[in-house]
Amino acid sequence: MSKTQAKNPQPEHRLDLLREIWKVLKHDKTALFGFIFILGIVAVAILAPIISPYGYSEQHILDSFQGPNTSFFLGTDEFGRDLFSRIIWGSRPALLVGVLSVLVSIGIGVPIGLLAGYKMGWVDRVVSWWVDVALSFPSILLGLMIVILLGPGIVNVALAIGISHVAQYVRLARGPTMAIRNLDFVMASKALGATDLRIAFGHILPNIVGPIVIMGTLSIAGAIRMEASLSFLGFGVTPPTPSWGNLIRDGVDNILQSPWMALFPGLALTFSVLAFNMVGDSLRDMFDPRAGLGKKKG
């Protein structure tokens, strides 16, 4: 990543970045498909009260454990709640946690990475050591630990997932910053008397926005997956609020009565994660053709 950045020292304008992303979407069918799918999920999440045929906690106790049929599109759970409606409502915590947690990681991680990469010296050594420490925790464990501290709930889960991925953003921001800080345009602004803060955020940050956006997109995929994992374990979004994770948990607990209950929420989860990964992957190919699946150059 640092190599490509070093070759393009001219500051990137935000509009250019959007245009670049649009170019990728236009030429890459996979990315476009993923993008449209994401728009679809967002629409479903926003329109949940309108499009879901039943309320998410509406019980039809006589119709419990039904398979897919005409009145319940995807069947019902042990209380006779409509699975289709619950999956639709489950898109809300997934997206909310996905986006919120990535914002938390970026908000904390990028400034620290910028600082470490720009200041170097002991600041960098301390930060790098902490990054090593943080990365030696499997992220799900770190997330679990923070949820134990904060308690369950959508915002807390987003915080937990966000904080447990801060180290990755520190590392992401630190590398390119170290490469860019010695370039001429940084020297020039230093000579003009710009403060460190201004150089870091005004001049270096715009140059590393690209990798951050890619990582952000891929992180949303990871965060959705982790929200589902935590909710599956019972430490994330807790019932009665439906989340794909706790729906799968309900399904596993009732797997002998009704296999549908575990199957469908998982499909929603997997396809959503896949969509974000498709877009993220194509964006990564754009910035760094050697990594990733290598659709362009291999």
Added chain:
Amino acid sequence: MTEGPLPCRRRPFRPDRIMRMYTYAFKRILTAVTVMWAVASIVFLAMRLVPADPAMVVLGEHATAEALAAFREEMGLNRPLTVQYWEFIGGLAHGDLGRSLITNRPIADQIWSLFPYTLNLAISSTLIGAIIGIPLGVWAAIRKNTAIDYISRIVALAGFSFPAFYLGVLLLLIFSIQLGWFPVLHQIREGTLWEHIYKLILPALSLGLIQASYVTRLTRSSMLESLEEDWVRTAFAKGLKPNTVYFKHVLKNIMIPVITAIGLYMGTILGGAILTETVFNRPGLGKLLLGAIAQRDYTLIQSGLVVFSFIVVFVNLLVDLTYSLFDPRVKYE
């Protein structure tokens, strides 16, 4: 990567290099120890920040003040934080993990009795990942832009998106519920070796198949990267058969980074084991930790978290050391 002698040439004996290697190993071990210490400290602090009184949790809300005080006295919860901290760290250094708040049994015994289950799961998943991933990645790289390459990409992308626990659920639905080949509950009591393996298959597959996608992706991209290097062109130019170049030269070169990555992926596998053990109801460290959280057994949570991350740090250390041992191109700083 391109620097240094051709990979097939025997390297000369260099005592200074060996000296530097020892220094590197020593430094690396020192770093690992400080990281472990930091992890233990963070976990210790985090558990003290939990807004709950362990004594109250164990004895219930209606416990008398005397009973609470006696319990705190017995478990050493009323001593100053620094004393508790040093006792915890000192205990860790001796392999003493303290006693469970709820059952009062030594935690180390519990962890040791369940460790083999999680270890078996982690190792067999890793093996499955390598056995499927490496050949598929090599094949995809050699036959770039053919059907097999596209299949490998789809596998990789799917593996990236499938939560391992959901794959476990699917395997359970297909092989246990529909086909009835495996039990639904993977609890293990006394059993023959075969029974242990039998109950390991589905859990290991659910983690291993996901890992296979990472390995495929990595093998493919490192292989493609190596294929563009000068020494590969030279090998082709001097008339070696393609298969000799691919398998004797290129594969040998990419094995080190690939195996390193597989080793480093161990942390994710261990994290995934928590979920997989829950899906399959399989005993292990993950189940132990979750049970501890559910019961709010803070000493057990504390030690469980520490042990989990110690394993990860240790595996990373091992990978780093062997990496530097086997790759003559590694430079020690």
